[in-house]
Amino acid sequence: MHFGTTMPVKAIELTQNRKLGFLSATYASQATCPPTCPLRNAGCYAETGRMSLHTKRLNESDVTDPVEVARLEAEAIEKLSGRFPLRLHVVGDSPTAECARLVSAAADKHTKKKGQPVYTYTHAHDVPREAWGGVSVLRSCEKLDQVRKALDDGYGAAMVVPEFQSDKAYPIADDLVGIPCPEMTGKAASCEACGLCMKADKLREGRKVILFAAHGSRKKMVTNNLQAAN
Ligand code: SF4
Incomplete structure (x- = not known):
C-alpha cells in the first residue's frame, strides 16, 4: 500500500523530550484523537511550542484511518530495541478497541524484550480496558464522575486542573486523592x-x-474549555 511521503506516526528509540527523560516514545497524528477530546484544537499541549511542529508534520499524512495508523504504529514499535520504557502517544491516541489491540500487542512485545513498562493516556472513554493488554493506561478526564467511571472500568485516571492546590497529594473529593x-x-x-504513570x-x-x-499561554484556553466540558 502506498502511504505517500509523510508518515502519520513515528517511534523514537530515545526521545529528546526533557520532561520524559530517557524513554522511547511514539507520536501519532491527531487523526487518531477521539473527536470528543475537549482540548483538540483548543489548548492541547501537542498544539503548542516545539511539539506543534511535530504534530503538524504528522497531521500532513494522507493516512488518516486510525486503524491504518495503529498498524503503522505497531510496526514502528516492533523496531524499537526494548531497552527503554515506552511512552505511547506523546501526541495521538487509540480511539477504538481495534486500534488499542493493535498497538498494545506491539507494546506487550516491547515489554517481553527487556521487561520495560509501556504507558500512555487516552481520551477514549468507551474502549474496554482489556484491549490495552499489559499497557499502563491512565484515562484523561475532565470531570470527577469521569474519573470514577475510569476507575470502575479498570483504568487509572489523570486530570488537567487550572492549578495545583498543593505540591503534595491532596483530596480532590471524599473518595479521590x-x-x-x-x-x-x-x-x-x-x-x-x-x-508513577507506569x-x-x-x-x-x-x-x-x-x-x-x-x-x-494554555492556561486560559484550557480552563475555559474544561469549564465548558463541565
Ligand atoms: S506523574 Fe506521570 S507525567 Fe508526571 S512525572 Fe510522573 S510519570 Fe511523568
Missing part, C-alpha cells in the same frame, strides 16, 4: 525518574489521580 505531577512540581526530574493499576487501587496543571 490527587497527586500533582512530580515533574511539574519539581519533585522529579522526569517521567523516567518518577514512573503503575496505573496501583494508582487505581489507591484511588489516586495524576493531576496536570495547565500553565503559560
